Amino acid sequence: MLRAALVGAGGIALGGALAGCATPSAAGAGKTSVMVWDLFSGGDGALMQEMAGAVAAANPDIAVETTTLAWGPPYYTKLAMASSGGRPPEAAVMHMSRLAGYAPGGLLEPFDLDALAELGITEADFAPAVWQKAQFEGQLYALPLDTHPxxxxxxxxxxxxxxxxxxxxxxxxxxxxxxxxxxxxxxxxxxxxxxxxxxxxxxxxxxxxxxxxxxxxxxxxxxxxxxxxxxxxxxxxxxxxxxxxxxxxxxxxxxxxxxxxxxxxxxxxxxxxxxxxxxxxxxxxxxxxxxxxxxxxxxxxxxxxxxxxDSHAFVLPKQGTPDPARREATYRVLAGLLKEGLTWASAGHIPAYQPIVKEPAYQELTPQRDYAPAAEIAVFDPDAWFTGGGxxxxxxxxxxxxxxxxxxxxxxxxxxxxxxxxxxxxxxxxxx
The missing domain is CATH 3.40.190.10 (Periplasmic binding protein-like II)
Structure with a gap:
């Protein structure tokens, strides 16, 4: 039943209900394809496309593709169906307040901390409250993009x-x-x-x-x-x-x-x-x-x-047939998107990757720099499968x-x- 529903979701995507965008580098053979689902529309969507373009330019061997779906219950339903059917995107954006409803059910895969560290992403780069919320049973199940208080x-x-x-x-x-x-x-x-x-x-x-x-x-x-x-x-x-x-x-x-x-x-x-x-x-x-x-x-x-x-974060939906090359490329794409956090901050979001917040260019942003400390005292929704944004x-x-x-x-x-x-x-x- 879930696989049938997933096929239906794919048909909707082909019919135009989903906004898909391949970066200029997606054309051509010999590239590793990485698909990222997000829920960003309007100005946020434009910024995410700009960031994805910058990451694609820095990784010419990767075809970065993004698909935007309407946020809310339909988005999370589609994500659950895709993971259950074994044919999800390589990565997806999720509100961290929804993590408790997905990580325990085996719909997501944990991140490899060593692989992230090789790309310059470590626990020390995030506010403690944000990093803690991204955990489930001692493993990192979400890679925070921002804190939006x-x-x-x-x-x-x-x-x-x-x-x-x-x-x-x-x-x-x-x-x-x-x-x-x-x-x-x-x-x-x-x-x-x-x-x-x-x-x-x-x-x-x-x-x-x-x-x-x-x-x-x-x-x-x-x-x-x-x-x-x-x-x-x-x-x-x-x-x-x-x-x-x-x-x-x-x-x-x-x-x-x-x-x-x-x-x-x-x-x-x-x-x-x-x-x-x-x-x-x-x-x-x-x-x-x-x-x-x-x-x-x-x-x-x-x-x-x-x-x-709350926090927009990247998650790794459960893959039916894992591809090591795509997983390695996915880590590079997500690390690159985090490091484009200054672009994301222009809309008001506080970059979760703290080295961005410490940059002189971020400290020139007002009033963003004035409320950035809100990330240090962030409190998230209670951990339960039914809580969270939308x-x-x-x-x-x-x-x-x-x-x-x-x-x-x-x-x-x-x-x-x-x-x-x-x-x-x-x-x-x-x-x-």
Whole structure:
């Protein structure tokens, strides 16, 4: 059945539903072919093509081909089918938050650390939190390309007028550290704008709801246990405190009530708020509206600095008939793409390969250099087969929060509903 489904997926690719692109070096005989699936569209897709072209030019004996699929559940379903059918691409891009659903099921192969080291890629080149997330049972199953955190953008003029700027004219993180201080800062920015101080769009944005909660919950010292067949466990007091803070924030003064992502972005880009919570991938849009836009890691609202993040990473789908020559060429291609990280950083992503971040050229990028430390305090989704970017899990968690964020239910109601939804997932088998 899986092989039949895989043939169907291949037919779709030939029909044009997948965007494929072979680099100029792909033409000609005697080359080793390396196919990489990715989920990058728009500007990110163009950057990935540019990077793949540079890698192909540096490796004329390799035919580098990339295929772009729409990201979300369909992408991960196709990847699972291809791996199960034994005819996957040589490499694929995966959100590391989805790794726990694939590595345990034998759909991926671990990386050879010695082979990577020969190409100048070692553990020392990555932030510890990112490298750890790429592991499963002591082996490296993902090669991180970037860290893309949920951060705080700010309008330097409004921040300065509100008395929240440091000597450099940018947001002083100490001025928004702690729940009470943050809420006071939001009110101060609202006095400047005449409307609200903070933009956060939580309606119809499951991912944004989850990122906000999980980052703050981690700051508040919250742990978890998600064991299949057993009731989910969270620190209910810590989670309740997070929702009490969020209810205080969306009071119509600090941040608008009942606001979606587009409205929140519109307010920020039209100078009607001074601070915006969003993913760093929104940098190009915000910079178009305000060339001086600033950005920092997520403020330490609770005791422990932590920044929700995910990571685009390369994985090695399980090959039915492994080809040593293609595997060697694949390692060279992936190492080359990591070393093109400066190009990737232009879109706002933090290169996971830290030597890029230390380069003078990266340190000239603003505000990228200002929020790059977010990778050092990154917290990822809980390890479970059902969690991760684009998952139904995030949608269910956001639904559980809706009444509480809207002020229709107390903070603890959201926690109770989230635990109930987690229990439902834990009662189901991993389809992979």
């Amino acid at each position: 949920y951060i705080a953008f700010h309008n330097p003029d409004i921040v300065q007028q509100a008395g929240l700027a440091g000597p450099d004219g940018k947001l002083d993180l100490s001025a928004v550290a702690g729940a009470d201080r943050f809420l006071d800062a939001g009110r101060a920015m609202a006095e400047v704008t005449g409307e609200t101080g903070v933009s956060w769009g939580y309606q119809r944005d499951p991912a944004g709801c989850w990122r906000m909660f999980w980052g703050l919950y981690s700051q508040n010292g919250g742990g978890y246990e998600l064991t299949p067949g057993r009731p989910a466990q969270l620190d209910e007091e810590a989670a309740t405190e997070v929702f009490e803070f969020l209810q205080a924030m969306v009071d119509g003064k600090v941040a608008a009530r009942n606001q979606d992502g587009n409205a929140a972005s519109g307010r920020f880009m039209s100078n009607r708020t001074g601070l915006m919570f969003a993913g760093e991938w929104d940098l190009p849009m915000f910079r178009d509206a305000n060339p001086d836009v600033g950005a920092t890691p997520f403020p330490a609202v609770f005791d422990t600095p932590a920044n929700y993040a 998952s139904d899990f995030q949608t269910r968690m956001a639904d559980a929060m809706t009444d509480t964020l809207a002020g229709k239910a107390p903070a603890r109601t959201a926690v109770t509903r989230m635990l109930s939804e987690m229990d439902r997932f834990l009662s189901q088998p991993n389809p992979a």
